[in-house]
Amino acid sequence: WEVLDWLLSSPEDMDKIRTLDMEVHIGWQAHSSQSSRRSGLTEEERMRFDLGLLQGLRKHFRCTGSSMEVLSEEWKVSDIGGRCPQQQC
Numbered sequence: 092w093e094v095l096d097w098l099l100s101s102p103e104d105m106d107k108i109r110t111l112d113m114e115v116h117i118g119w120q121a122h123s124s125q126s127s128r129r130s131g132l133t134e135e136e137r138m139r140f141d142l143g144l145l146q147g148l149r150k151h152f153r154c155t156g157s158s159m160e161v162l163s164e165e166w167k168v169s170d171i172g173g174r175c176p177q178q179q180c
Contacts, residue, residue: 117142
């Protein structure tokens with residue numbers, strides 16, 4: 092989150108990036124970031140902070156995919172395409 096916060100403050104660096112491939116954990120606090128400004132926030136404040144960063148990134152980048160459905164429905168590799176095993180959805 093700290094790196095994304097920094098990135099949003101640097102339009103020149105954002106212009107250099109074509110693709111961001113990332114996984115996010117909203118509200119999660121890593122031990123390595125205990126000295127960041129997020130570390131003093133409550134869990135709710137961290138979630139709001141994180142969502143604000145994602146909204147800021149949305150102004151410059153576009154989301155082209157998500158694993159949210161796969162994760163929420165617990166699709167398995169053995170499902171061969173999840174709910175669409177014939178790949179004709």
